[in-house]
Amino acid sequence: MSHLTGVAFFAPPPTEPHDEAASWLAAWTGAEARARIRAHPRLREAMHSSAEGIVALHDRNPLLNRILNDRGRTVFGFFVLYLDATSDATGAGLTAARMAALCQETGLCSRGRAKALLALMRWGGYLEPAAGRGDRRERPLAPTERMRELFLTRWRVQFTALRALGGTADTILARLDEPGFTAQLAVRFGAAYRAGYRVLDHAPMVAPYCERDGGMIVLFALLSSAALGGRAPTATELARRFTLSRTHTLQILRDAEIAGLVVRAGIVDGGVPLTGGPGFALSPEGWRAVEAFFVAAFALFECCAAWALADQAVPG
Template sequence: MSARDSATVRIDASDTLRFNALMPGELQERARMRARPDFPWVARQAAITLSEAYRGNLLLTRLLNDRGRVALALLMLDMHFEQPDAPGLTTGRLKAEAVALDICSPGRVGAILAAFRLFGLVAPAPDLDGRRRRLVVTERLLAIHRERWRTILQSLALVLPEEGERGLHHIEDPAFLAAFVHALLEPMRAGWRPAFDVPAIAHFADRDGGMLIAFALFGTGPTGQPLSISQLARSFRISRSHVVGIVQNAAEAGLVRRVDEQGSRGPGVLPQPALTEALEAFVALVLVRQAVAVRRGLAAIGVA
């Protein structure tokens, strides 16, 4: 699905009922969170922190930045944490599930796995079944995800202190993480996608570096200072022409505004109110999902 096509994704009534049955009370929890007077500040700080975490980091910006690669990495982790007698992580199984969930094509799974192996994020593992070529997630990939989850959980602690602080406390526990990751994947396995709830992010989520650009614009919005196309490209290790394409698509949707004259800095971009609204809704979604995942993780390790 192209970025332009994905922007038209909508959720129908039957999908809404199925999702609400899967995640009871989540929509109400998001609404309560967004009603907090301090939530716009919390959401912006979360976006700034995430954007800064990716800035200049090759592994994050090139391997783990768009929706497909994030979802695929979660699938890898979920298979990795399975019991020893379970099928575990294999290339064939990962391709089959990625295609079934409409995350990406088999070819893209193969390319991403090859890159992950090159950078030491996954590695082959011995298996009693000689016909199966099992893989394991390395500590390097786990560390990258733990650091990102810490960033989000620190923001969560500002609005749901118990879940945020307990999640941070147990983030090194493999049993906690196994249930935590499985809970994060559960809505995707049921067919849900973020654009169902926040359609505007489809203009960014399926583009390489798109969400990083959205977060950066959202974070600097109150300053009134445009971010230059060149600055965004350098920060997130993507081409200038690619940034122009994302910005053009978002501008047509009324999410950003181009500023053509910035002197020596070149063309720039300003967020529009529609982008602010969409990112606040998206951050609330992410934080509530993290809270749900923390509760599942705590239940799995017997912490009341």
């Protein structure tokens, strides 16, 4: 298929039609695929690019830090786009009932929390009533332009980072302004999650921080500071940047320090010496843990991208 030209570094598309999701995930996110990504000489470059882009989105952005500040809420945002791009028997895409059922099915959160997060997203201007869908009982919702632009920006960050690894990145970046294509991309992310792929299964050391408000953003900020050769940030600085309390931020850092992922400033961090102030930096073990996260995440992005491109290449 011409749209996959130049992706030999990644896995070839699957050929087993009987279990589409499992086949794609096995080919593009399995142990061999992740090993290829881990061995890529430009992996660190891709990690730095991704971390810096995500940190920039959350830096001094109180509303975003309230809406999408942990793993669960980020996946929830993907589910919003996924359900909006699919429909039930009534023609409704995103409804509170469908979202609650999906969150329960995948173990993302309880039905009550799903409905609370929908309310929070409506309050934040990320969701609005959907016109012409479902019936009066369903009360379907739809992502606002703000919500779509947020995820388009996040996808641009990730696929820009993935350019360092080759693959589909250039093709995806050229098509992100096509609503039909981005909807299909959202469908494939949802399908991958429903099929059981979990990035954190392959990055267990960072899992506790992904479940805490701002936890992963804090680790990304430490990686980003090291990549830029900058001064190690303090807990106070990180708290201000990401709309967190200093006590909460300090607890994240201390827990990560106890786990061996974070060290105090002045220690060489991933080969980059950090100087000045009582700041924090990733330890070598922390680098390996964050790397495992990015390897698993990059594999998922490449899988869903290639899958969406293959969908669009099928006639009819």
